[in-house]
Amino acid sequence: MRLRNLALVLLVSLMAVALAACGGGTAAPKATATTAPKATTAPTATTAPTTAAADYTIKLLGNASGSYHFDLKDLTLTAGKTYTIKLTADAEPHTWSVKDPKNPGKYLVDSGYLTPNETKTIQFTAPAAGTYVVICIPHESLKMVGTITVK
Numbered sequence: 001m002r003l004r005n006l007a008l009v010l011l012v013s014l015m016a017v018a019l020a021a022c023g024g025g026t027a028a029p030k031a032t033a034t035t036a037p038k039a040t041t042a043p044t045a046t047t048a049p050t051t052a053a054a055d056y057t058i059k060l061l062g063n064a065s066g067s068y069h070f071d072l073k074d075l076t077l078t079a080g081k082t083y084t085i086k087l088t089a090d091a092e093p094h095t096w097s098v099k100d101p102k103n104p105g106k107y108l109v110d111s112g113y114l115t116p117n118e119t120k121t122i123q124f125t126a127p128a129a130g131t132y133v134v135i136c137i138p139h140e141s142l143k144m145v146g147t148i149t150v151k
């Protein structure tokens with residue numbers, strides 16, 4: 001009988017540990033866009049979802065348009081100001097990613113992959129004054145590149 005009680009106590013303890021393990025995880029990651037998160041190999045977006053009116057609307061265009069490019073290639077922004085940028089992909093996947101000049105391979109902001117025909121609105125706080133390079137990660141080598149000048 002004592003052995004049976006001991007077994008019961010052990011079982012209850014194990015269940016408590018299992019429950020704690022389930023409930024103790026970190027909070028679910030925040031959505032990074034107004035659309036459902038998509039599987040991606042891109043770095044985590046540092047953007048926040050927003051419903052604010054867009055300061056800029058940029059089309060991300062590929063082969064169907066004749067060349068890989070942003071229809072709005074160059075932006076001039078004010079340091080420290082937060083901009084709402086509405087991105088729309090054509091029939092190919094694209095990103096809008098601002099390179100971090102101090103950390104090669106990292107981005108100050110990265111939209112993450114937009115799937116074909118997806119629209120995603122991101123926010124981007126302009127960094128310190130300077131010139132920054134914005135790329136589409138899969139199409140950088142095809143000159144899908146722009147410039148952000150921050151004043």
Ligand SMILES: [Cu+2]
Binds near residue numbers: 060068
């Ligand atoms: Cu692209």
